Amino acid sequence: DVKVTQSSRYLVKRTGEKVFLECVQDMDHENMFWYRQDPGLGLRLIYFSYDVKMKEKGDIPEGYSVSREKKERFSLILESASTNQTSMYLCASLEGTGGGTEAFFGQGTRLTVV
Amino acid sequence: GQSLEQPSEVTAVEGAIVQINCTYQTSGFYGLSWYQQHDGGAPTFLSYNALDGLEETGRFSSFLSRSDSYGYLLLQELQMKDSASYFCAVRVRYGQNFVFGPGTRLSVLP
Numbered sequence: 001d002v003k004v005t006q007s008s009r010y011l012v013k014r015t016g017e018k019v020f021l022e023c024v025q026d027m028d029h030e031n032m033f034w035y036r037q038d039p040g041l042g043l044r045l046i047y048f049s050y051d052v053k054m055k056e057k058g059d060i061p062e063g064y065s066v067s068r069e070k071k072e073r074f075s076l077i078l079e080s081a082s083t084n085q086t087s088m089y090l091c092a093s094l095e096g097t098g099g100g101t102e103a104f105f106g107q108g109t110r111l112t113v114v
Numbered sequence: 115g116q117s118l119e120q121p122s123e124v125t126a127v128e129g130a131i132v133q134i135n136c137t138y139q140t141s142g143f144y145g146l147s148w149y150q151q152h153d154g155g156a157p158t159f160l161s162y163n164a165l166d167g168l169e170e171t172g173r174f175s176s177f178l179s180r181s182d183s184y185g186y187l188l189l190q191e192l193q194m195k196d197s198a199s200y201f202c203a204v205r206v207r208y209g210q211n212f213v214f215g216p217g218t219r220l221s222v223l224p
Contacts, residue, residue, distance in 0.1 A: 035214070042217045045211065103212060105156040
């Protein structure tokens with residue numbers, strides 16, 4: 001059974017804190033993604049990675065960075081959390097090199113910045 | 115830029131048929147996907163269309179017209195458990211990036 005696991009379901013952080021969201025997949029997928037989901041806006045892509053140490057900006061990268069040191073792990077970093085980063089964060093993975101059409105999602109991390 | 119449009123809400127009764135439309139304007143196009151998300155859950159894959167036409171998977175079907183930049187998800191014999199949000203997503207780069215629509219919340223009434 002394929003699995004994408006996010007380290008936390010709920011997080012509460014203070015403004016200005018550095019926040020790490022972790023995602024691990026067990027499918028040996030090349031591509032991994034971080035989305036944020038807000039009501040009425042759908043899923044918006046923050047960053048994605050198509051290989052170890054490779055990353056590309058998505059539609060809303062400001063205030064975020066990512067790290068992919070190992071194929072199975074993709075981390076999202078909020079350098080200095082702000083209240084407008086309160087959201088649901090979803091990680092996904094996708095088989096690479098054109099073969100994959102089905103993205104697998106984690107359960108999400110609901111982050112509240114106070 | 116990239117934009118996808120879907121109706122924000124659709125309501126139907128058990129046993130009925132409902133169609134959720136998606137129109138898109140994207141910088142690239144390699145296929146259209148549909149995902150279902152129940153409240154509090156992760157999005158789960160329903161279908162993918164790379165070519166024009168209708169794809170059927172059980173009670174769900176998905177249609178694509180690339181010339182019209184349009185697709186739809188058709189749900190037949192609606193059940194209460196189909197109440198969820200449905201997202202269309204365009205694959206804008208081969209093998210990689212998907213752009214998601216805002217989602218359509220489907221409510222199935224008894």
